[in-house]
Amino acid sequence: MSEPTQKYRDKKIVDALIKKITQLTEEIGEKIRIMHVCGTHEHDLVKAGLRSLLPKEIDLIAGPGCPVCVSSARDVDEVLWVADNHNVIITTFGDMMRVPGSKESLYQAQGRGVDVRVVYSVSDALKLAEQTPDRDFLFFSVGFETTSCVTAAEVIRTKLPNFSIYSSHKLVPPAMELLVQRDDLEFQGFLAPGHVSTIIGAKPYGFIAEKYNFPVSIAGFEPVDILMGIYSLLKQIKEGTARVDNDYKRYVKYEGNVAALRTLEEAYQVSEARWRGLGVWPDTGHEISAKYSYIDAKKKYNIPELPSTDLQGGCICDEILIGKSKPHQCKLFKKACRPDHPIGACMVSHEGTCNVAATYEEIMWEE
Amino acid sequence: MGRIICRIKRVNYLIRKVDVNNMCLAIPGLICEIVSKKRVMVDITGVRREADTSLLEEPLEVGDYVLVHTGFIISKLDPEQAKEDLKLWDEILSS
Numbered sequence: 001m002s003e004p005t006q007k008y009r010d011k012k013i014v015d016a017l018i019k020k021i022t023q024l025t026e027e028i029g030e031k032i033r034i035m036h037v038c039g040t041h042e043h044d045l046v047k048a049g050l051r052s053l054l055p056k057e058i059d060l061i062a063g064p065g066c067p068v069c070v071s072s073a074r075d076v077d078e079v080l081w082v083a084d085n086h087n088v089i090i091t092t093f094g095d096m097m098r099v100p101g102s103k104e105s106l107y108q109a110q111g112r113g114v115d116v117r118v119v120y121s122v123s124d125a126l127k128l129a130e131q132t133p134d135r136d137f138l139f140f141s142v143g144f145e146t147t148s149c150v151t152a153a154e155v156i157r158t159k160l161p162n163f164s165i166y167s168s169h170k171l172v173p174p175a176m177e178l179l180v181q182r183d184d185l186e187f188q189g190f191l192a193p194g195h196v197s198t199i200i201g202a203k204p205y206g207f208i209a210e211k212y213n214f215p216v217s218i219a220g221f222e223p224v225d226i227l228m229g230i231y232s233l234l235k236q237i238k239e240g241t242a243r244v245d246n247d248y249k250r251y252v253k254y255e256g257n258v259a260a261l262r263t264l265e266e267a268y269q270v271s272e273a274r275w276r277g278l279g280v281w282p283d284t285g286h287e288i289s290a291k292y293s294y295i296d297a298k299k300k301y302n303i304p305e306l307p308s309t310d311l312q313g314g315c316i317c318d319e320i321l322i323g324k325s326k327p328h329q330c331k332l333f334k335k336a337c338r339p340d341h342p343i344g345a346c347m348v349s350h351e352g353t354c355n356v357a358a359t360y361e362e363i364m365w366e367e
Numbered sequence: 368m369g370r371i372i373c374r375i376k377r378v379n380y381l382i383r384k385v386d387v388n389n390m391c392l393a394i395p396g397l398i399c400e401i402v403s404k405k406r407v408m409v410d411i412t413g414v415r416r417e418a419d420t421s422l423l424e425e426p427l428e429v430g431d432y433v434l435v436h437t438g439f440i441i442s443k444l445d446p447e448q449a450k451e452d453l454k455l456w457d458e459i460l461s462s
Contacts, residue, residue: 007453016460040392093437121438123419146393150439153421195393198434198442224456250449251434251442259424260441 008222039066039351076101201256277318
């Protein structure tokens with residue numbers, strides 16, 4: 001049995017919330033753009049059909065919240081370079097398999113004989129390395145704070161000589177700051193990711209509300225959770241205030257998961273990170289700290305500078321990732337680029353904006 | 368301008384097997400057995416899986432709801448807070 005979620009999907013509560021939201025939107029009387037920065041939000045809100053229930057003045061845009069989609073081609077290239085030149089077995093999460101590199105994805109490389117194994121967790125990758133001591137293993141680790149603290153736990157306690165980790169971890173709050181600063185994006189509030197917040201808590205978003213006077217609300221993933229998040233954002237917009245509302249209090253504490261944060265701080269140091277098509281963003285990445293450099297694949301293997309291209313054949317993943325364009329504005333969408341044949345990274349993961357749009361086709365028309 | 372109607376259609380693409388493994392998810396589950404200090408069994412919609420508790424400071428008991436992410440427990444449900452949520456929604460419903 002899993003968590004009793006019925007109440008969080010109750011139609012009566014959803015209807016009541018939609019009514020409240022519509023009322024608030026009318027009172028505000030302007031077009032409102034809200035950005036979420038979580039792939040699971042995009043997936044769950046589209047699956048529940050929430051966009052169609054919201055008043056049309058509200059535009060819910062998808063930010064760079066899917067860790068698979070934001071992985072740069074260079075990271076895939078580097079991992080494959082290690083596999084080719086050092087005869088290393090690659091282990092990674094299933095949805096990284098088809099993320100396009102400059103020339104090929106891990107899946108395509110597997111086709112020409114590179115040994116790539118899909119694992120559910122970094123612990124499973126470790127088990128594989130333990131069972132095969134005569135081969136070297138590399139774990140290609142991606143994800144935001146939620147996933148990086150899991151990898152961090154193994155960074156600290158593992159001392160296997162045939163196991164290394166390639167960290168492509170990214171941070172959410174500093175990326176949110178960079179999005180607020182951009183002149184080409186206009187939106188009025190952030191729906192902060194629930195699962196990332198279970199780790200980091202509500203505290204790190206404080207500076208966005210204070211410094212930039214920008215409303216933030218932390219939302220869970222059931223329909224009622226998401227609507228509650230939107231509702232409290234609208235309330236802030238109407239009042240003209242900016243604060244961090246926590247609407248996922250049953251899992252998210254103000255100070256976050258203290259043990260996980262300690263693990264993160266111990267294992268990683270903040271660094272710059274490459275975001276697909278968006279270039280290098282300062283202070284948005286997590287590198288394995290110097291203390292544990294023996295497990296860091298980037299230090300273990302002398303990886304050369306590799307020329308790489310993130311966007312191929314007219315792909316506009318860069319614009320989709322920051323919500324500047326919608327999937328159907330891409331000329332490849334559902335033509336050359338499909339869930340079964342992705343060209344851009346946003347089409348790869350189940351939570352990528354393009355994959356969601358193609359899988360749960362939203363058909364809109366006027367009566 | 369008329370009313371905008373929206374219909375969601377689930378399109379079934381032929382998804383290859385490699386896609387089944389989705390990392391970026393935290394799934395709610397129920398603790399059904401304490402194996403050792405760092406290991407528990409979690410029931411996730413009927414499937415039992417071992418999970419690591421080393422990222423959680425709070426003590427866990429059988430019957431607790433938790434969030435599991437790639438084999439690790441990252442958060443424990445606060446039942447008091449969940450009850451508050453329900454109360455809040457009842458207020459919204461009745462207002």
